[in-house]
Amino acid sequence: MELIAKLAILADAAKYDASCASSGAGGRNARDSRTGKGMGSTENMGICHSYTPDGRCISLLKILLTNFCLFECSYCVNRSSSGVPRARLSVDEVVQLTLDFYRRNYIEGLFLSSGIIQSPDYTMEQVIEVARRLREQHDFRGYIHLKTIPDADPLLIEAAGRYADRISINVELPTATGLKQLAPEKDWQGIRRTMQRIRTHRDSTMARLQQDRRDGQRIHNLRPRSRRDQTLQQRLALPAGQSTQMIVGADTADDRTILTTAADLYQRFDMRRVYYSAFSPIPDASSRLPLQPAPLLREHRLYQADWLMRFYGYDSGELVAPASPAGDGMLDLDVDPKLAWALRNPDFFPVDINRASRDALLRVPGIGPRNADRIVVMRRQIRLRLADLRKLRVPVQRCEAFIVAHGSVRPPPVVLPQPRVTQLSLF
Amino acid sequence: MTPITRFSEWRSRARDYLQRAVPPEQIHDWTQDARQGSLFDSPAVSAEPINRLTVPRAFVELAQWAALYRAEDRWALLYRILWRLTHGEPELLTLVVDDDIHRFHARIKAVQRDRHKMKAFVRFKQVPQENGEDCYVAWFEPQHWILPSMGDFFQRRFANMHWRILTPDGSLEWDGQQLRHDPAPCQRPPLEDAMESAWQTYYRSTFNPARLKPDAMVKEMPKRYWRHLPEAVQIPDLMRAAQQRVDAMLTAEQTTADSLRQRSKGLALQQDRFRQRSDRNGD
Numbered sequence: 200m201e202l203i204a205k206l207a208i209l210a211d212a213a214k215y216d217a218s219c220a221s222s223g224a225g226g227r228n229a230r231d232s233r234t235g236k237g238m239g240s241t242e243n244m245g246i247c248h249s250y251t252p253d254g255r256c257i258s259l260l261k262i263l264l265t266n267f268c269l270f271e272c273s274y275c276v277n278r279s280s281s282g283v284p285r286a287r288l289s290v291d292e293v294v295q296l297t298l299d300f301y302r303r304n305y306i307e308g309l310f311l312s313s314g315i316i317q318s319p320d321y322t323m324e325q326v327i328e329v330a331r332r333l334r335e336q337h338d339f340r341g342y343i344h345l346k347t348i349p350d351a352d353p354l355l356i357e358a359a360g361r362y363a364d365r366i367s368i369n370v371e372l373p374t375a376t377g378l379k380q381l382a383p384e385k386d387w388q389g390i391r392r393t394m395q396r397i398r399t400h401r402d403s404t405m406a407r408l409q410q411d412r413r414d415g416q417r418i419h420n421l422r423p424r425s426r427r428d429q430t431l432q433q434r435l436a437l438p439a440g441q442s443t444q445m446i447v448g449a450d451t452a453d454d455r456t457i458l459t460t461a462a463d464l465y466q467r468f469d470m471r472r473v474y475y476s477a478f479s480p481i482p483d484a485s486s487r488l489p490l491q492p493a494p495l496l497r498e499h500r501l502y503q504a505d506w507l508m509r510f511y512g513y514d515s516g517e518l519v520a521p522a523s524p525a526g527d528g529m530l531d532l533d534v535d536p537k538l539a540w541a542l543r544n545p546d547f548f549p550v551d552i553n554r555a556s557r558d559a560l561l562r563v564p565g566i567g568p569r570n571a572d573r574i575v576v577m578r579r580q581i582r583l584r585l586a587d588l589r590k591l592r593v594p595v596q597r598c599e600a601f602i603v604a605h606g607s608v609r610p611p612p613v614v615l616p617q618p619r620v621t622q623l624s625l626f
Numbered sequence: 627m628t629p630i631t632r633f634s635e636w637r638s639r640a641r642d643y644l645q646r647a648v649p650p651e652q653i654h655d656w657t658q659d660a661r662q663g664s665l666f667d668s669p670a671v672s673a674e675p676i677n678r679l680t681v682p683r684a685f686v687e688l689a690q691w692a693a694l695y696r697a698e699d700r701w702a703l704l705y706r707i708l709w710r711l712t713h714g715e716p717e718l719l720t721l722v723v724d725d726d727i728h729r730f731h732a733r734i735k736a737v738q739r740d741r742h743k744m745k746a747f748v749r750f751k752q753v754p755q756e757n758g759e760d761c762y763v764a765w766f767e768p769q770h771w772i773l774p775s776m777g778d779f780f781q782r783r784f785a786n787m788h789w790r791i792l793t794p795d796g797s798l799e800w801d802g803q804q805l806r807h808d809p810a811p812c813q814r815p816p817l818e819d820a821m822e823s824a825w826q827t828y829y830r831s832t833f834n835p836a837r838l839k840p841d842a843m844v845k846e847m848p849k850r851y852w853r854h855l856p857e858a859v860q861i862p863d864l865m866r867a868a869q870q871r872v873d874a875m876l877t878a879e880q881t882t883a884d885s886l887r888q889r890s891k892g893l894a895l896q897q898d899r900f901r902q903r904s905d906r907n908g909d
Contacts, residue, residue, distance in 0.1 A: 203827050210831035240783040247846065248746050249857055251833035252865050254842025261832060269896050271883045279893060280886040299821050300828075302762060302787060303750045379904070384897055386904035479836040480872055486880035495837060576720045587723040 205286040206296065212266035212277050213312060215481070216369070216444060217474040221245035221258040221307035221342040223439040224364040239301060239308070239341035241364070246307050259310040259344060260300050264288055264325055268314030272371070272382035273485040274449045274478055277314050282483040293329045294337070301341055308342030308364075309333070315384075319348040323355045330362035344439070347397070349389035356396050360404070365439035365471075368393050373460040377450030381487065394468040397441045401469070404436040440471040447501060448493020449478040453528035455519040458504055462515040465508070475501040500530040507537055510568055511561045538564040541601055548601040552588070553578050565598035582606075630656055633693045636701050637686075640708055644679060650709050656701035681711045682719055688734055695733040696770045703729060740769045745779055747851045750789060751819035762789040765814045766854055771795060777805045822856040829857035835868035836875070 222245035247256030265287035266277045276283055288296075297309045311329055313322050326345055333339040345363040347356065359366050368390055372378045375387040443464060445457060461473045477498035478488070507513040518536050519528055520543060531539045541548065541564050550559050552574055560571040570591050577583060582605035588595050630636045636656070643653065689704050707726050710718050721727055750762035762784070773795050780789065781800050790799045792812035799806045843861075852858035887894040 203824055206824060207827050207831045210828050214832045214834055238784065238786050240779075242745075242779075244742075246742070246746050249829065249855060250843040250847040251829060252840050252843050252861055252868070253834045253837040254839030255834070255837075256846065257829065257832060260828065269893065270900070271887075271897060273883070278883070279897070280883040296824070300825065302784070303752070303819065303821060303825070304748050304764070304784075305825050384900035384904065386900075389904065479834065480875040481836075482875050483878060484875065484880055486882050488880075492836065495839075573720075573722055577722065580717055580721055581723075583723075590723040590728055 200286060202292060202296075205288055205292070206262070208284050208286040209263045209266055209288060210261065212283070212314075213261045213263045213310075215276060215476065215479075216261065216310075216312065216346075217255075217476045218344070218367065218442055218444060218472070219247075219256055219258045219261060219310065220365075220439070220442070220472065221344075223471065224342050227340055237338035237340055238298070239339050241307070241340065241342050245342070248305055248307065257305075258307045259342065260297055260306050260308070261310040262288070262293065262296075262312075264290075264293065264311060264313040264322075264329070265316055266314050267316050270315050270382065270384040272385065273487040274371075274381055274446050274481075276481040276483075278485065280485070290325060290328050290332065294332045297333060297341075298337060298339070301339075306341075308339075308344070310344040310346075312346035315348060319350065320352055320355060323348050323351050323359070327355065327358050327362065330359070334362045342439075347393060349386050349393055351393055351396075353396050353400075356393070356400055360397075360400050360437050363437065365441060366397050366437060367442045367444075368397075369444045370460070370464060370473075371444070371446055372450055373445055373452040373457045374450065377452055381449055391468075394441065394443070394464070394470075397437070398468045401437045401440065408436055440469065442472040442474065443470060444474040444476055447475050447477050447498055449488060453519075454497070454501060454504070454530045455515075455528040457501060458508070458515040458518060461505060462508060473505060475505070494532070496532050497530070500532060500536060504530060504536045511537070512558060513540070535564075537562075538597075549603045550601060551603045552583055553603075553605055563598050563601050565594045630701055633690050636693065636704065640705050641679065643705065644708070644712060650702065650706040653702065653705065656705075679712065681708065682716070685711060685719060688719075688730070691737050692730055692733045694737045694771045694775060697733075700733075703733075737770050737772060741772050741776065743851065744768055744772065744776055747847075747854050748780075748791060749854060749856060750784075750787075751817040752821065753817060755788075759788060762787050763815060763817060764789070764791045765812075765817075766791060766793050768793055768795065773798060774807050777807065781805050819856075826857050826860060830860055830864065833864055835864070835871040838865065838868045840865060 221241070222243065224241035224243075227241055245258055247258050249257040251257065263277070265285070266283070267285050267287060268275075268277045268279055271278050271280060275281075293309070293311065297306075300306045301308070309329070311326050313326050315322050326347075330343050330345055333343065342365075343363045344365040344367065345359050347359060347366050347368050349368065351359075356366070370390055371382055371385060378385055378387050445460070447457065457475070464470045464473055475498050477493040477495050479492050479495075504513075504515075504518045507518060508515055517540060519530055520539075530536050534542070541562065547559075547562060550563050552560065552563075557571050557575055560566050560574060561568065566574070570588075570593055573591060574583060577587070581587075584606050585595050585599070585604045588598075588604065630639065685708070689707075692704060693700055703726065707718065707730055710726070715721075718724065718727060722731055744766060748764045748766050750764045753761045753763050755761050773791075773793050776791070777798050777800075780791065780798065784800070786802070788801050790797060792815060794811050796807065796809040797812050799808070847855075847858075852861070887897070
């Protein structure tokens with residue numbers, strides 16, 4: 200089969216993994232290469248090199264080594280019973296493709312995963328071999344994200360850590376029952392054991408690096424000759440950490456369960472990101488799946504809630520109204536979770552923007568961390584009015600009801616947004 | 627007559643103006659060399675020059691970015707802010723609701739965005755040279771005067787390549803040893819690269835037709851960049867065909883896993899091994 204035909208199949212097979220981040224790898228670049236043959240760099244901020252009409256960015260060459268797979272995960276386009284065409288790329292083909300794309304500035308690096316063939320460990324070894332050749336034979340300094348398989352040998356995790364910026368394993372479903380039903384070959388505990396191994400590897404490498412530094416091997420004291428070893432060492436600690444993905448809407452788990460699972464993953468495994476992927480129609484779908492795809496808006500609300508947990512100080516339990524006759528354990532599709540919280544907690548408001556703490560400002564719908572910081576700094580100089588908030592691009596119309604500003608009369612009463620007649624869905 | 631093109635020139639001229647206490651309203655044209663004009667006839671106000679020339683360190687750094695903004699009044703805005711910082715408003719920079727500061731920050735943001743988009747959307751084409759080596763050549767049209775500031779990034783990243791970036795504002799070239807900036811305007815070169823069909827294939831295949839969100843795409847990849855991107859010619863076709871592809875997925879007959887397991891005893895056996903293991907591990 201021609202390379203382009205294989206590329207088409209294996210990119211199509213990889214696209215249901217939402218992760219594409221290329222950030223957090225720290226700075227390293229090709230100029231410090233010992234041989235002068237090195238290529239590539241990572242900046243602290245990732246770069247999105249293109250966007251497809253689904254609104255998602257292309258940052259990495261996201262591809263499977265092969266889409267042949269022994270597993271029968273109902274939601275997956277590559278499950279053993281799926282009728283999609285199959286292909287397999289050789290290790291060298293992936294290496295070459297990555298370098299060719301990188302040289303033309305199409306990508307930040309590689310995100311490599313694979314269907315399970317022969318055995319999980321064999322599959323993992325192949326994936327690692329691609330990364331090894333990129334780093335060792337081509338001195339490639341770009342971003343590498345490797346997907347690992349459940350219960351991978353700890354030695355394989357360590358080997359992957361030698362070459363990758365990030366390793367991830369997908370939790371797939373928010374509950375053990377859901378996983379057993381839809382992905383019978385996957386192992387709920389095995390997935391978590393792997394996450395724990397990644398965390399342990401990262402923590403212990405980090406501790407070792409810190410010890411080395413305390414022992415006097417400071418970065419700025421190193422001669423240029425050995426700076427390469429320094430970047431190699433830093434990479435051992437998986438600078439971009441681990442991430443995971445949960446599929447939304449393929450099983451019956453509600454949003455409260457999903458967010459609780461996410462909070463647990465962030466906390467237990469020091470997860471950098473949990474991605475939520477609304478189960479969407481795939482070619483040749485399994486008969487075990489629900490007929491209707493999950494609304495994309497539900498996925499969006501989960502991302503918003505996730506954001507609130509990580510950057511705004513919300514607790515997972517606060518974000519979904521407790522199950523009750525009125526509540527179904529789901530995030531409101533009509534209003535975003537922050538506004539929904541504000542509407543449920545009228546006693547918290549109004550917040551005086553000239554006096555309130557940063558934490559309280561962050562609870563105001565329409566005020567984010569950046570503007571909260573700016574407000575705190577500016578009010579040392581002036582008393583802030585609503586007009587000033589407009590200049591900060593705070594959506595004043597939205598938050599007016601929740602705040603008191605200088606010179607403003609009492610906030611107008613909260614008007615509950617009218618639910619839309621039909622909820623948004625994909626079609 | 628020497629128009630200011632570089633920050634360092636502006637800085638030294640602004641220093642002179644400040645020491646002579648020339649208020650911003652009196653400087654009508656930063657593109658004229660005021661040294662020849664009447665503004666410099668007034669004696670230097672040497673009473674407290676050192677104290678007055680103290681500005682927050684952040685200003686100098688931020689002003690260098692704001693100076694790359696493509697607008698006639700770029701130097702005038704910087705001087706007005708400098709004047710205010712040194713005349714009783716030392717905290718001005720944090721007052722982001724002030725009109726000058728608002729514009730200042732908006733310009734920095736626009737410049738940084740343009741720089742970020744240039745890092746993202748430059749596309750090199752491989753061009754064989756007479757000496758047998760390849761040169762990687764790109765054409766790009768930056769919105770702002772950012773080209774000289776981009777050398778570092780591309781040199782860091784593509785240190786082992788010989789590359790050239792051509793723009794209407796000049797060009798950058800790295801030959802593996804030296805980085806050269808040439809201010810002479812360039813024309814778009816007619817170039818092709820065989821790798822582009824693989825890249826276009828990847829772009830088509832990684833697109834998910836079931837999640838059409840063109841607005842989100844255009845927000846991050848405005849149409850004015852599309853002419854630099856070999857993949858972008860496919861966008862209209864991909865969007866047109868999306869709904870039909872999804873309909874086909876939804877109406878297609880669903881496969882059952884059990885029929886395959888019945889056909890392939892080997893597969894069923896392997897799957898059972900995994901299933902038993904996950905059962906043993908317990909939930």
